[in-house]
Amino acid sequence: MIQVICKRDTYTYNAYHVIKAFYPSEEIHCRVEEKASNYVMVQLADGQKVEIFDDTDSAAEEMEKKELDRILYQKLAKITGRTLAWGILTGVRPTKLAMQKLEAGWDYETYLSWFQSEMKVSKEKAALAWEIAGREKQLLDRLDYENGYSLYVGIPFCPSVCTYCSFSSGALSDWKDRVEEYVDALCKELIFIAERSKDKKLNTIYIGGGTPTTLSAEQLERLLACIDQNFSREFLLEYTVEAGRPDSVTKEKLEVLKRHGITRISINPQSMQQKTLDAIGRKHTVEEIYETFHLAREIGFDNINMDLIAGLPGETNEEMEDTLRQIESLAPDSLTVHSLAIKRAAKMEQKDLGEDGGKLAECLGQMIHAASESADRMGLFPYYLYRQKNIAGNFENVGYAKVDKAGIYNILIMEEKQSIVAAGAGASTKIVLKEPVPSGRGNQKLTRLMRIENVKAIDAYIDRIDEMIERKGEWLWR
Known part of the structure; x- marks a missing residue:
């Protein structure tokens, strides 16, 4: 155990x-x-001490925190003999910082020097953030931030719950008797959102989860028909559905998606190693991944994303490279590579990652580099990046895509420049306000981003749907 004493x-x-x-x-x-x-x-834990003395009375606390981060980082880097790819950045979205400098008119060399010296970020990662920020800006410049918005629809069911997962989803077998009620409540919320948003321009729709294709073909039909009947597609640029688990996908369901004009789907193996799939609780085979992907191509989907996770317990660099070779044989239109992150709500625990943090970081770094090279061979370019707490090795998640197949919604959820209205259990609406309001966190800070959270529990969402609607009504397009 590591003990930390802070003065404040x-x-x-x-x-x-x-x-x-x-x-x-x-x-x-x-x-x-x-x-x-x-x-x-x-x-x-080994008895060594790291001390930072209080030799200042500075009241500029935000600057003080950053300086403390740098001092602590440098001391730990010296003790461990290694540096971190993203330096002192922990909860900050790197591309958001790069975007701010890009929009402020900074040139690349000035930005690079600042990012490396102030944040201790490696030159490679600083360059990656700048490259992605440039691509994001090109895509986002097509959007109307003031009058446009995006819609997220959450389906909180999965065939089984993966050990690393921390989302508010449940095994379908536990909820099969209430799925119809859930779709009823979801459609009720969607109809309300559509009515309140009729004067706005809907730019993207993203149906995620959980696993949306755990719904039956009939339930999918009902949900998509509800969206068709209540939302205009006049300004729609992208319509994504996560068909993430091969064991939840059938030809009939894919035909329903195609019939309703879904433009982008995601088939997510996470790994192409059977032993890994078994260990993390995914109840499908590698062969089913191939079958589902080819079936989607046959039905006519020309924008298919695949997700992988680097750093899953027990996987070697050689197995990751084999997974990447198999993905290349399928040639998806985009590839999202996640660095394993263990959160408190997941079955997997931090101890499952092993004891040697330095070895883990080295291994994960090699996997991420191999994924980048694989994406390059497939003609995929990095277009969005995000980081989250508890990522193993302090790395990142990167989306790669063909030039015309980048996921606009993925960028929007990171940059927080356009309102995203979310429906479903555990869904988080983010309203970008015209004028700042008090953050409501017990301090004097103002914010232009209002978050409206739906309850996470599936049964509570069904039973309290009117409350969820009323909560949105207080802030939706004030």
Whole structure:
């Protein structure tokens, strides 16, 4: 266990996540001692100490935090003998920072120097963030931020729950008697959203989960017909459905999707190694991935994404490279490569990653590099990037796509420039406001992004759908 003592409560969050990036499998315990002589003191599991002395009375707390991050990072880098690809960045979206500098008129060299010195980011990752920000800007410039919006529809059921998953989804077998009620509630919420949004321009629709194709063909038909009947497609640029699990997909369901004009689907193996699929709780075979992909092509889908996860327990670099070779043989239109992230709601735990954080980071770095080279061989370019807490090795998730097949919704969810209205259990609506309002977090900060969360529990969503609608009505297009 690693013990952390902070002089101020406001720094415990930063300290925890910087340390966790270096020691992903270690348990970290933080406490506050206002009378401590050190601003931060870290007692490592091997007995070594890291101390940062409080030699300033500065009231500029945000600047102070960043400087503390840099000092702590440098001390841990010296002890461990390694650096982190994304430096001191923990919860920040790197491309958002790059986009801000791009829009402010910075040139590449000025940005690169700033990102490396201030954030301790490697030159390779800084360059990647800049490249992706440029592609994002080209796509987003097509959108009307003020009058446009995107729609997310959540289906919180899966054939089985993967061990790494932290989403608010449940096994279909546990909810089969209430799926019809869920679709009823979902359609009710969608009809309300459509009525309130009739003067807005709908740019993208994304049906995710969970696994949307756990719905029967009849239930999918009912849901998609509801969307067709209530939302205009006049300004629609993209319509995505995650057909993520091959064991949930049938020819009949794919035909329903095609009939309703879905332009993009996602078939997500996560790995092409059978032993890994079995270990993480995915109840399908590698052969079923091939069969589902070829079936989708036969039916006419010309924009298919595939997701992979780098760093799944037990996988070697050689097995990742074999997975990539198999993906290349299928030639998807886009590929999203996730670095494994273990969250509290997942069955998998941090200890399952192993004890050697340095070895894990090296292995994961090699996997991510191999994925980048594979994407390049397929003619896919990086177009969006995001990071999240507890990513093994402090790496990132990157989406690669053919020039005309990038997922616009994926960029929007990261950049937060356009409102995304979300329906379903656990769905999070993000309304971009014209004028800032108090954040409501007990401080004086203002925000232009209002989040409206639906309840996560499936039964609560069904039973409280009128409350979910009323909650949205307070903020939707004020």
